[in-house]
Amino acid sequence: MDPFRFPDDLLSLQAAWLKTYRTLAHVPAGSGTAVLRRRLIRLSCRIHAHPYRSAPGRSRAGGADLRRRARARGWGTAA
Numbered sequence: 001m002d003p004f005r006f007p008d009d010l011l012s013l014q015a016a017w018l019k020t021y022r023t024l025a026h027v028p029a030g031s032g033t034a035v036l037r038r039r040l041i042r043l044s045c046r047i048h049a050h051p052y053r054s055a056p057g058r059s060r061a062g063g064a065d066l067r068r069r070a071r072a073r074g075w076g077t078a079a
Helices: 008-025 034-048 063-072
Strands: none
16 A cells, blocks of 8 residues: 555655755856755745645655655656
8 A cells, every 4th residue: 555645746846856956966066056045945845835744634754755756757857
């Protein structure tokens, strides 16, 4: 049985986070990373506050599974 069934919009947010993080990791230091860092913060807030994750009685567990699934679908793999 599949304990976590993530909605597509949450997977899309996670994929955008992964892609932004990967892009930030490849940008040379001192070359204007503020925009990417702010985007990561916004995406993190949206992921954290997503109705799926903030529903009463729902565990916050599954973060690693969410990231794995976003990668497995091929989302967030391109820089």
